[in-house]
Structures are given as C-alpha cells and as structure tokens.
Amino acid sequence: MKTPDFSKGLLTSVVVDDQTGDVLMVAWMNRESYQKTLATGQTWFWSRSRQELWHKGETSGNTQEVKRMWLDCDQDTLLLRVKSAGPACHTGKRSCFFEELELRKGK
C-alpha cells in the first residue's frame, strides 16, 4: 500500500461529509497529525497559522470520525470521508465553502 510523501511538505487534506459527499473543509497534515489521525480514527491537522498540532473539534466538540481515506496519485494529498459531530467551519456553517462565486454568463 502506498504511503504519504512528506518530503514535499504538508499533506493537503480534503475533508468530505461521508453521508452527503459534500466537501466540508481543506486542512493540512504533517507526519505527526497523520499518525494521530490513523491512531485515533479522528482528524488531526497541522495548523499553519498557529504552527501547532490541531485536533479538530478539541475546543468546539465538532470532532470528525474518519470513515474512509484515500491518497492521491502523487502521494501528497489526502481525501477523507468523515462523520462530523457538528459544523466543520469555525463560522458555524456546516462547510467552509459557503461563498459562491459568480461565473460569467453565456459561456
């Protein structure tokens, strides 16, 4: 089985709602957070802004139980399907992608 390649830096991690398939958030993992995710079955990330390990939901209670996980073709991006205990976004929205952008008309 392939394993993540940490040589290029952090793993980009796309978190999807296991029930709806909706993309909830994108976050980053270093080796330690990846190992903690595997060991605990919940998502752990590396906060780039705070420069610290981040157990998703530790403060809010909105933990994410990992149901399935895939590595991409060049081993630096993860896709995780999770059961989320609550909203994924710090704004209280279910998904971080609530701001729809306008596309040009008539294309």
Place this chain on the structure above:
Amino acid sequence: MKTPDFSKGLLTSVVVDDQTGDVLMVAWMNRESYQKTLATGQTWFWSRSRQELWHKGETSGNTQEVKRMWLDCDQDTLLLRVKSAGPACHTGKRSCFFEELELRKGK
C-alpha cells in the same frame, strides 16, 4: 462578493465532478490562472513542479468546464464543480484519489 486572497500564496483548488460529486483532483491557482479560469470557463492552474501556467486538458484534451465555484471562509481555497471531458488524473483514472488507505479496525 468576496474575492480570493493571494497574499498567502497559491489558492488550493478542489475539483469535484459536477454530476457525481466525487472529488477528482486538487491543484493550485495563482492570480493569472484564476483570472483565466473565470475568463474561459475552463480550469487553469499553476503547476508547482513545472512552475508554469497549466490549462488543464491542453495536452490530453480532458478539459474541465466550470459549472459552479465557491471560496472558503478564509479566502484561500476554491471548490469547483466541473464537467470533465475525460479522466482528471494523469494516470488515466477518473479521479486522482484511487489509492484507498487502510484504517485501523475496531476503532
């Protein structure tokens, strides 16, 4: 309407199949590729490995027509729903996330 924040670097871009909702690939955009995506209605990225603008499908023919697009809560990640003319992955697979990882049992 909010606009992307390029001050922190490239925009992480999650590309989803508009018909199935499946995550196809993750790539990056700089300001120019974002503007070309808006102007053409097809995905353009910034190739970090080749350090060049990359019109998805220019070589393979597997272009991606953008149907809907969202910006995340901190304006540095895009979610795009696309109609793909063919496989998204350079391996010929439909999605780059074909390598499923094993989770611990009994958690």
